[in-house]
Amino acid sequence: MSQSPHNGTPAYRRIQKAILERIDAGQLKPGDAVGSERELARLHGVSLMTARHALVVLEQDGRVERRRGAGTFVAPPKIHFNKLTSFSEQMASRGLVGYSKVLSASMVSDQAEISARLALPSDGRLWKIERLRLGADEPFALETVYLSAQDFPGLARSRLERGSLFSLLEGEYGMTLAHADEEIDATTADAKAAHLLAVAPGAALLRIRQLIFSGGGKATLYVLGLYRSDRHTLHIRRFR
Amino acid sequence: MSQSPHNGTPAYRRIQKAILERIDAGQLKPGDAVGSERELARLHGVSLMTARHALVVLEQDGRVERRRGAGTFVAPPKIHFNKLTSFSEQMASRGLVGYSKVLSASMVSDQAEISARLALPSDGRLWKIERLRLGADEPFALETVYLSAQDFPGLARSRLERGSLFSLLEGEYGMTLAHADEEIDATTADAKAAHLLAVAPGAALLRIRQLIFSGGGKATLYVLGLYRSDRHTLHIRRFR
């Protein structure tokens, strides 16, 4: 016999799915054993190597912990360090509703440096969208996002007020966001930023310049963010 | 027959070593094929699954790229994002020599919050070491590091002037540093910081609070760093 009934999904994926569903349903809690390789192999009618593969990949994804001689256990939920999430997603994960105020949305063609970063001609036309981010009715960030006007036609202002730009791009333009390279430093609030963010001029702001890449490795979005330091701390994890 | 001559190192490690040596020696350059699974299996006298395992792990480490139908190729050297490196290592990687000036080194026992973060009693005795970091004879960072006085006896001031604290801990105390959780925000320079860093009072500084964990998952080091924003930009990469 060759392998299992070929419905398209590999057997090891089905095993992973079964385990993840039990975790998400609360049937398996952190620390619980997910079943040994041999047990899963019997249960799903696959060979040991296949059951093993399912667990190995789950471990790489941080969902289970494998301890030699002991077993495989549900990993404690991880804090999402170094994750690229939209503003809306961040607020939602804290149980808050955030919203944005679009300050301006226009087309520009004089941003040579940003065009270059997005691998566009230096006089390429870009959408420039300025948004004020608010949480608990208090402003805490000023974000200016640039993206190719040609690749995203009809990006109207009205669609940005509510809902996330990420989900708009991922949903309607079939874009998949993959990763972002960020440059982070500190600056002080000028008069305009101070006014919009409701802080004193000269107050410390966290400045983050993001270059966001899509699935194919294409630089898609450039975001300049200024964050009120008293309302925003960036958490990251670094590995040796 | 059981598996290969059991000298202690698994076969797949030996295969990886052989490949990595050819890369480091310059015999294989980025983009070059490292040999197919079948080829490596023949060459090293192992089964296909074993040769495959060697390549799979090398891919996870970012050393090779695997493309179905095409082959396995040497990956282009990666920029080290999100890597925990010591100041000395950072400077060395840029071809610069940095050095530190130890401003103070003392024992304190009134840092309840930091003690808590290091999982020590709230009146635990801590080393507190203040260092000014200089590169190209210009100050650019002020770092205060806290660590358990009990776990690191005899950490004398003289040993910190030259050489890295990391290599001291890893070498002489047998500590392995694993990862750091960092909180990053912005602040402004007070009189003391401004003077030491040679900036105007009120200048924007990047503030990084690091909690550095050792191999066993034990919080070992707490570092408060203030970085001149005009001389320091933090680069990170985030994934979706």
Add this chain to the structure above:
DNA sequence: AAGTGGTCTAGACCACGGC
């Protein structure tokens, strides 16, 4: 069409953990 990686089998022995 030939070669590559992706998935899978049905076993095996070893090293380690907990009882």
Add this chain to the structure above:
DNA sequence: CCGTGGTCTAGACCACTTC
């Protein structure tokens, strides 16, 4: 001791890329 994960074999078919 027994069960666990870690390594390994000698094959197989499939999906994909390249020519």
